[in-house]
Amino acid sequence: MVVWFTGLSSAGKTTIAEGVEKELSQAGVIVQVLDGDQMRRSLCRDLGFSDEDRIENIRRIGVVASLLERNGIIVLVAAISPFRLGRDEVRKLCGTFIEVYVNAPLNVCEQRDKKGLYVRARRGEIASVSGIDSPYEEPLEPDVECLTDREDVVTSVSKVLRAISAAGFPS
Amino acid sequence: MVVWFTGLSSAGKTTIAEGVEKELSQAGVIVQVLDGDQMRRSLCRDLGFSDEDRIENIRRIGVVASLLERNGIIVLVAAISPFRLGRDEVRKLCGTFIEVYVNAPLNVCEQRDKKGLYVRARRGEIASVSGIDSPYEEPLEPDVECLTDREDVVTSVSKVLRAISAAGFPS
Numbered sequence: 049m050v051v052w053f054t055g056l057s058s059a060g061k062t063t064i065a066e067g068v069e070k071e072l073s074q075a076g077v078i079v080q081v082l083d084g085d086q087m088r089r090s091l092c093r094d095l096g097f098s099d100e101d102r103i104e105n106i107r108r109i110g111v112v113a114s115l116l117e118r119n120g121i122i123v124l125v126a127a128i129s130p131f132r133l134g135r136d137e138v139r140k141l142c143g144t145f146i147e148v149y150v151n152a153p154l155n156v157c158e159q160r161d162k163k164g165l166y167v168r169a170r171r172g173e174i175a176s177v178s179g180i181d182s183p184y185e186e187p188l189e190p191d192v193e194c195l196t197d198r199e200d201v202v203t204s205v206s207k208v209l210r211a212i213s214a215a216g217f218p219s
Numbered sequence: 220m221v222v223w224f225t226g227l228s229s230a231g232k233t234t235i236a237e238g239v240e241k242e243l244s245q246a247g248v249i250v251q252v253l254d255g256d257q258m259r260r261s262l263c264r265d266l267g268f269s270d271e272d273r274i275e276n277i278r279r280i281g282v283v284a285s286l287l288e289r290n291g292i293i294v295l296v297a298a299i300s301p302f303r304l305g306r307d308e309v310r311k312l313c314g315t316f317i318e319v320y321v322n323a324p325l326n327v328c329e330q331r332d333k334k335g336l337y338v339r340a341r342r343g344e345i346a347s348v349s350g351i352d353s354p355y356e357e358p359l360e361p362d363v364e365c366l367t368d369r370e371d372v373v374t375s376v377s378k379v380l381r382a383i384s385a386a387g388f389p390s
Contacts, residue, residue, distance in 0.1 A: 078290055091282045094275065104265065111262045112283055119249055119292050 049122050049217050050113045050142040051208065054129040054187060055150030056179045058160040060196040060204065061126040064150060067205035068212075069124055077217075080116055082109055084127030097176035099183075103134050110138030117142055122217060130184045146211050149190035150204075154179045156197045220293050220388050221284045221313040222379065225300040225358060226321030227350045229331040231367040231375065232297040235321060238376035239295055239383075248389045251287055253280055255298030256334075268347035270354075274305050281309030288313055293388060301349045303356045317382050320361035321375075325350045327368045 051068070053061040065081050072079045087109055088095065095101040106129045113123040129135050139145045157179065158166040169177040178184040187193075192211045194204035222239070224232040236252050243250045258280055259266065266272040277300045284294045300306050310316045328350065329337040340348040349355040358364075363382045365375035383389075 080286065080290055091279055108262055108279075112286065115251065115253075115283060116287065116290065119251055119287065119290070121290050 049144040049146070049212065049215060050117050050138075051122070051124050051146045051148060051212065052113075052129065052135065052138065053124065053126045053148045053150050054135060054190075056152065056154060056157045056184055057128060057165050057177070058157040058162045059150040059152040060194065060201070061128075061150045063201055064148070064194060064196075064204045064208060065124040065126040067201055068208050071205065071209055072122060072212075077122055078120065079122045079124060082113060082123060082125045082127070084109070084125075084129075087112075087127070097182065099131070102128075102182075103131060106131070106134040106138060110141045113138065114141040114143075117144075122212070128178050128184070130178045130182065132185045132187070135187070144215055144217070146191045146208075146215060147187055148192040148194060148208055148211075149187040150194050150196060151186075152196045220315040220317065220383065220386060221288050221309075222293070222295050222317045222319060222383065223284075223300065223306065223309065224295065224297045224319045224321050225306060225361075227323065227325060227328045227355055228299060228336050228348070229328040229333045230321040230323045231365065231372070232299075232321045234372055235319070235365060235367075235375045235379060236295040236297040238372055239379050242376065242380055243293060243383075243389070246389065248293055249291065250293045250295060253284060253294060253296045253298070255280070255296075255300075258283075258298070268353065270302070273299075273353075274302060277302070277305040277309060281312045284309065285312040285314075288315075293383070299349050299355070301353065301355045303358070306358070315386055315388070317362045317379075317386060318358055319363040319365060319379055319382075320358045321365050321367060322357075323367045 069079050069081050092105045095105050116123045168174045169180045176182045240250050263276045266276050287294045339345045340351045347353045
């Protein structure tokens with residue numbers, strides 16, 4: 049199974065994925081988090097932030113996720129994955145796929161700004177930040193939606209765990 | 220554990236890897252083959268055959284292999300991986316790493332020429348074929364050496380299985 053967390057930077061994708069990972073690990077499930085930032089330092093370190101490179105980034109993470117899934121591992125992917133088409137393509141690569149929309153309004157994400165991305169984008173120091181000068185295409189029918197501006201992490205994690213359980217995992 | 224099969228095209232890497240896979244699978248071990256040709260159609264489909272692209276190709280396969288290994292899977296990589304430096308780098312990414320040199324002389328590989336690579340290279344139709352107009356750097360101290368011009372597949376597979384067993388797998 050692949051659980052794919054999509055949303056703006058600072059929406060809470062990694063936080064929720066790590067919460068889910070902790071719960072599943074404690075239940076004895078083999079689980080692997082693929083974090084977009086980490087993947088950009090390893091598998092995808094040759095890629096930038098153009099639309100084309102973002103699509104390739106997601107494609108590669110999808111290939112790796114499907115390989116892990118095929119071997120019985122539950123994979124939690126936390127990556128902005130801004131394009132609908134890209135997310136639909138990775139869904140096709142995977143057996144069981146749960147799309148989790150980690151949804152917080154841009155102004156909330158900007159206030160959090162964990163990595164200082166937004167402040168630098170507003171200052172014109174960096175370009176191609178999703179939601180600012182690069183598109184983010186919201187999921188139209190996500191399997192789970194976490195409204196992180198108005199629910200706490202425990203609630204979001206529970207929603208995802210319920211969806212995982214409803215899909216029959218861990219079996 | 221990662222078992223990395225290196226050698227010229229048509230040396231027998233995939234054949235031996237698949238033989239090892241079959242034996243391990245029958246023993247109930249979770250095993251994943253990463254075949255260079257398949258990876259070039261998926262994870263590495265943006266890459267060509269320049270020295271730089273070959274190094275990147277091996278690097279990516281190494282990242283994926285180490286991710287699978289970390290989750291308890293025995294990974295069998297079958298890829299020419301022509302450069303010593305590239306193989307040394309993937310070794311560093313992995314926990315337990317067994318380098319298998321699938322060694323057959325170039326003229327034997329050319330006679331086999333399973334993919335018709337050599338005949339096309341000799342005709343000048345394609346470039347950058349390892350052993351012809353692109354370097355292949357032999358391992359200096361491989362963990363296992365399979366001499367596929369003078370031993371049969373069963374013998375080669377047994378050598379690799381012994382090395383896997385000596386390294387303590389499956390535990």
